[in-house]
Amino acid sequence: MPDRTPVQLGEYESAALEPDQLTPRDVDRLHALQARGSLTLTREHTGWRLKADATVGVLVLDRVRVVISPKFAIPGEQLMSWLAYALGTPVPAPAKRWATGPDGYADLVAAALLEECERLLREGPRRDYVRRRSVEPVLRGRLDVAAQATRRYGQLDQLHVRTFDREADIWDNRVLGSALKAALGMTAGPGLARALHGVAGGFPEAPTPAAALRALDRTHYTRLNARYRPAHTWARLLLRGGGVTDLLSDHGTTADGLLLAMPPLWEAVVRRLGTDAVGPRGGHAVPGGGGVGITVRGDLGNASTFRPDLLLSLPGPDTAHRTLLPVDAKYKRHDRHGVSAADVHQLLTYGSGYAFADAPRAVIVHPQPSGHARRTLQVRGPNGVLGTLHVLGVDTRATPEQATAWIGSVLH
Template sequence: MPDRTTVRLGEYESAALEPGQLTHRDVDRLHALQARGCLTLVPDRVGWRLKADATVGVLNLDRVRLVISPKFAIPGGQLMSWLAYALGTPVPATPRRWATEPDGYADLVAAALLEECERLLREGLHRDYVRRRSIEPVLRGRLDVVAQATRRYGQLDQLHVRTFDRETDIWDNRVLGSALKAALGLTSSPDLARALHGIADAFPHAPTPAAALRALDRTRYTRLNTRYRPAHTWARLLLRGGGVSDLLSDHGTTADGLLLAMPTLWEAVVRRLGAEAVGPHGGRAVPGGSGIGITVRGDLGNVSAFRPDLLLRFPGHDGAPATLLPVDAKYKRYDRHGVSAADIHQLLTYSSGYSAADAPGAVIVHPQPGSHARRTLQVRGPNGILGVIHVLGIDTHTTPAQATAWIGSVLRCS
């Protein structure tokens, strides 16, 4: 990795950059990321002012290595457990060695991939039958009669053969080799870099990262390769440059980095929290969220639709019909200031569209480091209550399991 100046800042913080620190290519890449809401780059009197939004991770530019650490909601030591929870994959044990490193997130994901790849090597890599054409001194497999006759003209000192052998050079392993190579360019820990380099040669590589990603998208898991799922999860993050599952996909940005959009992570966390919390109490998440959503017709342009992040269904009692509860994830400091008017209007629309007419309600779930909290907003009009909005603050210093139990008890009483 070329020598770069390291610039460190937290999410929502800014830093000044000198004019010579950014190349024209860097400026183009940063503006592309700005268009995706990851950061803001504006010129100032002496150079550039770079401001991080709700994005954390590492970004390698031509002359600058940008490190953005989580500050607002989830502390660095807890980020891995919440990320693993959102992805539905086990929390790795080995990455805790790098939990306090300055580059946090990138090293943690690289170490998680390393741990899973080491486990796969200990258990033995998956092999599958691969067709090959080769020239051998003795007959193996089947003789390629056409090639033998047209290329060797009947000579038998070299045989053109077609084999069908079980090998490790398959896509399940190739994507991991490509991800290990990508991780080497992101980590700053010498020990971690050595471990990644030492294991990378044990895996075959895909021709390009794009080919590896296409293979991951085509992968179907069976009893033969289901043990690869956690390793592929971390590989997908590294090869895509960050994001939770496929929610933050590549839109042509070529910057070398690993960036995680924290609002996307929080939405994934809330969807799983809500679905798991209400299950023991008879509720369930509606598959596909809210179906077609709430639609707007008759305006200029196309028909628009919007839906909550999560829609929960509760069974009715004593013959009453089932009820729906819309839940929306907000990555905002609602532990420090009131709910915005725009969010109140949004949740009122959800409650009107999904909840029972005689008890309109909705839920906002936001991160609140240090403690769980709950408050209730009553929205009244001239003719009575328009809706009730429950504002739930989830303690991100605790474990996801503890947060699940708390939110389940609250939603049961709502």
């Protein structure tokens, strides 16, 4: 990979770029990322200004390599634990390669893919029967009589045959070959790049990255290929440049890199935290956020519907009744700033729509890097209490298992 000027910035921070640091192709790619809300590019008198939104990761351009770090200083091991937890995949084994360095968080995902691919090679890549047509000097498989008659005119010096052999050149392996190649394009560490290059030779590639993504979307896991699921999870992340099914959406951006939108990632974390925490206590998550949701009708245009990020069904005071508790994930520093009026209004609406009328309540869950925290907001009006909001700060330096236990102890 050619040397590129490193540009370091954090979430919501900006950096100035010289006019010649961005090629016309870079400008087009950055505008495409701006359209999806990942960053903002503005023209200035002295050049360009690049501003990150709620996005972290790495972006490899023609002349610069942009590394965006999260506003919460999370060690590499912890970030991978939370990312794996949100994706529902096993956490990669800790190693020296997991240390977060100047190369950015994209190297962590590339190392996770590398580790899973190394495991698959040790176990032996999966093989399956593949139909092929070929011309051979001797008979293998079955003779293609029609092709032999129409293309060789009955001559037998070369035989058109159809074979059905077990091969490793199947889609389960092709998507990994394409993902390893994509990881090589964004990896800065020479040691990791050498390891990726060495493993890539053990996997065939798909014709295009888009073909690999389509194959991943069609993949169904059985006992034959279940061991590929973790590797495919990291491959999907790299091939989509950060987009994951049910976590982020792929917008077809052509820029090389790995950009993670942190608010959807935090929402995925909170959904799993709440679900795992209330299960042992007789609760469960309500699929789809509670059916039809809260609907607004009568305004101009179509009716609007909105739902909380997570709706929990909890045991009530007696076995005949259950309590619905709406939970909203907020990727904000509520340990430093109070809850805004807009967020209070939103949560009060959720509480009124789903909870008991005499005691509406709702929950805000936000990341907090300095320890778990809980506070309770009571909203009152002239006629009494309008609702209760529980603000829960989850320690991002703790493990997901520790956070799950704590969430379970305060959600009741």
